[in-house]
Amino acid sequence: MSDNSVAFVATSDKPQLPAPQGTTGAVGWVRQNLFSSSLNTVLTLLSIFVVFSVVPGIVDWAFVKSVWNANSLDECRQISDGACWAVVRERYNQFLFGFYPTELYWRPILAFVLLFVALVPALWDNMPGRGKALIFSMAYPFVAFYLIWGGFGGLEYVSSSQLGGLLLTMIIGVAGISFSLPIGIILALSRSSNLPIVKSLAVIFIEFIRGVPLITLLFVAHVLLNYFLPKGVNFDIVLRVVIMVTLFASAYMAEVIRGGLAALPKGQYEAADALGLGYWQSMRLIILPQALKISIPGIVNTFIGLFKDTTLVLIIGLMDPLGLVAPTLGDQRWNGIVVELYAFIAFMFFIFCFAMSRYSMYLERKLHTGHR
């Protein structure tokens, strides 16, 4: 075979052709993601239509045409037909603190700031000096209780009927969250223990609480609890609500954690036994850290649910942000301003709940150590 029989032999790679137009860059992305099939095209066009018909109107209403300075709804409407945020501007103190005495606002604010100081060691697990800081976190509920209600040691007493707004939501939410987790853990351990009586007591409690709506429990706290207490003993209404909300949340928490306990491989329990650990040691050192890690999404969901459920207190007459809508509407000047109020309150709750759900996603990713 001579070299002449081959007309051309390439000695190096030819330069690569660019990818076909329409498969790369913005155009390619749009084609692949938005117009890959006829159904997809229809969906895209439909969604774009929805977005364009809704969003400009909302932006216009909430920002462009909104009114911040006015003394009444009529005044607002005369200026423009956008959102009348003047009501929020005028009453944001009430939405934050309810009817708390104005000159004492520093107390709930200090309690709120301390809440974050208490949260840091609980959420940041390699903080220097965490052990000591955690003691403060444990003591926080009592510090906050003292700050908000006062009554002794130089702080003026503030009665529960003056509490309201976001402050009330935070009191019920934070107390419910911090007490329902430990109670939930104990209930979950009882329900999955092998002691029949303890187990059935836990089952009865959990199924009862989960079987009735929260609102009936709040009714019980409102109208019935006095019957069950000895004569002369009387709880504060906020305290009663906190107890009921905590019990309610802890039953759900128990089920979430029980799921985590059940998901652990049996080998973990057996290994703990084989190491000679006692029940509490094996739970504390081996089982619970893993089970709680698995159940983080569920736990945070329960927290979010509890936080949202605090709005139910309006039905028994407490003044949480949603409960403050009625008095605001009762004011002659603001009569009829519903959408703005609901939008503001919804936004407030959204921030808290969305932040919690994002934090749980972050935690889930961080603790996901690869095996599962």
Added chain:
Amino acid sequence: MSASTVPADNSFQFSQLWRDARYRSYTIQIIALVVVLSVVMMLISNAVENLEALGKDFNFGFLSEPAGYDIGQMLVEYSAASAHWKAALVGLLNTLLVALLACVSATVLGVFAGILRLSNNWVVSRLMAVYIEGVRNVPLLLQILAWYAVFIHVLPTPKQALKAPVIEGAVYATNRGFYVPGLTLSNGYLFVVGALLASVAGIFVFRKWARKRQEETGQILPLGLISLGLLIVPAALVYFAVGMPIALDYPIAGRFNLQGGLKVGTPLIALWFALSIYSGAFIAEIVRAGIMAISKGQSEAASALGLRPNRTMSLVVLPQALRIIIPPMISNYLNITKNSSLAIAVGYMDLTGTLGGITLNQTGREMECMLLLMATYLVISLSISGVMNAYNESVKLKGR
């Protein structure tokens, strides 16, 4: 191993109750039982004492006294002269009605939203994410109140609605409620209902037979078409044979208001809307998680076996996804039922509104009303979860 030098001491010592694993479990349980029982006894004795001090007795006789209040929305005959138990029954039916409506619509909405959330289409999946996150993070009570306010303020009054009907002569949307054609039943309608029920039973039998036939011969019948025919044809035949006992009753324009037809009150509509949209977001997340949990290898294996895409979906992916979806779905349906008690905020007279609301306030029998209320909800919850768990058991993986 040498034998232990310490002779076994078989005599019982008091410290064994706490230190010996054989006895410790009994000790703990007895202590727990005693503590719980004594707390319960204390509560009950307090209640008895307090009721006596107030001069109240504990009996359910008030249930047969006339209620004396009206209810806007009812499924059974009721008037202010009816007894309290009748009011509670109306409330219970209203609870079940809104729960059922919301379960169905939330499921439809949730399945669509969940599938679209998984779509490759960026715009669609973002849009669904906005819906799901936006709705899930806002309290349900706020949403119910907001929808109620929207319906009250945005929809026209009945007088205006007469000029601008949704469908001329049939459907009117007003701020007092929606007017739709109702059913008028005359003699013999039971035959039609009976025929329908018989058809449903017939479809079950037919499907069973068809499956058996397919397993034996490999032939597939057009199941959907035949089932549809079985459902419609006998009922239609009976309907015409008996002389058309079921007719539509259209709302008629009166001078100021609408008359006739079926009025669905604004509270019910607002509650239904809010519950469906709120729970739909949760169901969407459940559906998304269920579908995502099925590994891609499953659908690839199915197409390697030569199954067409729709059969892959119905025979391979869905049965496995359902197994994951059902348990959280059960608790979601339970949540819908329990959340329907928020009806009291918009004045929809459900069980909480009648028995736990007006009846309680009128008779002053807190203890009896709350006990009945909680017991009823407990029974509803336990029966829903019982039925759904049985279904879950029947589709669960077998042979483990």
